[in-house]
Structure formats: C-alpha cells, structure tokens
Amino acid sequence: MMAADNNKTALLVIDMQNDFVLSDGSMRVDGGLAIVPNVIKAVDVARHRGYLVTWVVREHDPSGRDVELFRRHLYGNGKPKPTSKGSKGAELVDGLVIKEEDYKVVKTRFSAFFATPLHSVLQGAGIDSLVIVGVQTPNCIRQTVFDAVELDYKSVTVIVDATAAATPDVHAANVYDMKNIxxxxxxxxxWCKSRS
Structure with a gap:
C-alpha cells in the first residue's frame, strides 16, 4: 500500500463501547478489552499525524425497533438493552474521548457505511485512505472494510493488534480474508513506524 497524505486519511474507531468491550458488557467481544491500550495509542498517533479521527458507534432505540431482526429478542421487557441511546453501555470505554475536531457516526448495522452519512462526509473531506481499529473483526470490522474496498478507497489498513474478535482464530481468519482483497x-x- 502506498503511503497516504495526512489530510487524506481517516482513522475509524469502531464499536469501542462498554457493552462490547467490558467484561460485564451485554455484547462482550472476548478480545476487546485487551486491545484498548493499542486503540488509545492509535488514536493518539492519528491525531498527531493530522488524520480525521472518526468514531463509529452503535446506538439503538431502547425499544429495539432499529435493531437487526435476529437481535430484537435482546430488547424484550426487563432485559438489558445493548448499546441503547443514552445508556452506560453505549458510552466509549474509559481512555477514549471524542474531541471537537473528530467526527462521530452512529450506525445500526455492521458496516459503518450502511445507511449512514459516513461515505459522504469522508468524500467531502477529501479522504481516500482509511485505517481501522476496534471490534469485532468478523462483523463490524469486516463489513466496513469490504464496503470501503467496494467504494474504491485507495488504501484500507486494519491494525491487527488494535482489532479483535471473540477468539484469536476467528480474528486471524478474517484478517487473512481481508488481506486477500x-x-x-x-x-x-x-503502523506507527510507517506513514500510512
């Protein structure tokens, strides 16, 4: 991959929220907590390089009416409502902070591009290269990456030890597939030693 111009690169931080990362999170990804320090460092490096730091988060209506059909049972009466808008579970994990110059996009499906303004915002900012961190590799990371490739972003990078899945094997298999495209x-x- 070619080195990217700083003002043409965005770092996408995907789903680094309490419900996905903390040990008691209702949608916990087992590998999520271990990558928090690396995600924090990636954000710091991206800011230093002048990249657009973009926070991609899930926030659902507490009723579950905007959730995928296969997950709606999780929003029944008396159940915790994963990543519902305004909940503690929907907040970013400690150590990650959205700054004024950052951009935040809310999604309700796996891909950060599906039914969101993300692509338009990135195009408007002249972004043609993406660096991706967060959880979970086979779902939100993979779907976002495949959409980015389909949308012809010039360079797509996944930092392997700042992304995670439920198991190392699942993570490795999905990274292998992404490398193949x-x-x-x-x-x-x-990545820190490179300029892309």
Missing part, C-alpha cells in the same frame, strides 16, 4: 494488516508498532 488488498487490505494492509500491520501491527500497531509497524
């Missing part, structure tokens, strides 16, 4: 998959250390 031209996605770069450096470690955080490798």
């Amino acid at each position: 031209g996605v770069a998959a450096p470690t955080l250390e490798e």
Whole structure:
C-alpha cells in the first residue's frame, strides 16, 4: 500500500463501547478489552499525524425497533438493552474521548457505511485512505472494510493488534480474508513506524 497524505486519511474507531468491550458488557467481544491500550495509542498517533479521527458507534432505540431482526429478542421487557441511546453501555470505554475536531457516526448495522452519512462526509473531506481499529473483526470490522474496498478507497489498513474478535482464530481468519482483497494488516508498532 502506498503511503497516504495526512489530510487524506481517516482513522475509524469502531464499536469501542462498554457493552462490547467490558467484561460485564451485554455484547462482550472476548478480545476487546485487551486491545484498548493499542486503540488509545492509535488514536493518539492519528491525531498527531493530522488524520480525521472518526468514531463509529452503535446506538439503538431502547425499544429495539432499529435493531437487526435476529437481535430484537435482546430488547424484550426487563432485559438489558445493548448499546441503547443514552445508556452506560453505549458510552466509549474509559481512555477514549471524542474531541471537537473528530467526527462521530452512529450506525445500526455492521458496516459503518450502511445507511449512514459516513461515505459522504469522508468524500467531502477529501479522504481516500482509511485505517481501522476496534471490534469485532468478523462483523463490524469486516463489513466496513469490504464496503470501503467496494467504494474504491485507495488504501484500507486494519491494525491487527488494535482489532479483535471473540477468539484469536476467528480474528486471524478474517484478517487473512481481508488481506486477500488488498487490505494492509500491520501491527500497531509497524503502523506507527510507517506513514500510512
């Protein structure tokens, strides 16, 4: 992958929310908590480089009416309502903070691009390269990456140790698939030493 111009690159931080990351989170991804320090560092490096830091979060109506059909049973009476708007579970994990110059996009499906203004915002900002961190590799990371490739982003990078899945094997299999469609998959250390 070619090195990207700083003002043409965005870091997408996907679903680093309490319900997905904390050990008692209602939608916990087992590998999520371990990557928090690397995600924090990736955000710091991206800001230093002048990248557009973009926070991609799930926020659902507490009734569950905007949730995928296969998950609506999780929003029944008396049940915790995962990542519902305004809940503690929908908040970013400690250590991650949205700043004024950042951009936040709310999604209700796996891909950050599906039924959101993300692509329009990135195009309007002249962004043609993406760096992606967060959870979970086979779902929201993968869907976002495949959509980014379909939308012809020039460079798509997934930082392998700042993304996570329920198991290392699931994570590795999905990274392998993404690499096969031209996605770069450096470690955080490798990415920090590069300029892309």
